[in-house]
Amino acid sequence: MKYFLITLLAVILAACSGGGESAAPDISVSDALIRTPPQGRDITAGYATMTNAGGADRLIGASAEAAYRIELHQNSMEEGVMRMRRVEAVEIPAGGEARLEQGGYHLMIFGLEAVEAGDTVSVTLDFETAEDETVEFTVGQP
């Protein structure tokens, strides 16, 4: 019980630091790119940089009319082997940035309609706090 109270106090203190109310996130997305799918495949990855001029937020999902489903994934090296797993969210720090990039977090796009290099695909990014943002992703090689 004592440990619980200390934890609760720490959470309250963390929530109150920085002047009481946390600032609204202010996220802009750049370098939005969908890797050209291999011939005959409809699964590929999406990358982007999310720059946040406001308070902390999280990317919690993505969707596109041109794709059946989009998941958030993370690559990591484990004992020399590149592994990929699904994650619930990507943290976007206050006043910082989060990258969806090769070898790190990325969008995993399933059932993408036929596209070729140079096409654009509208993808809606779903943030926990900020408004959803629809971004034009260019198809190409990272």
Ligand SMILES: [Cu+2]
């Ligand atoms: Cu993936």
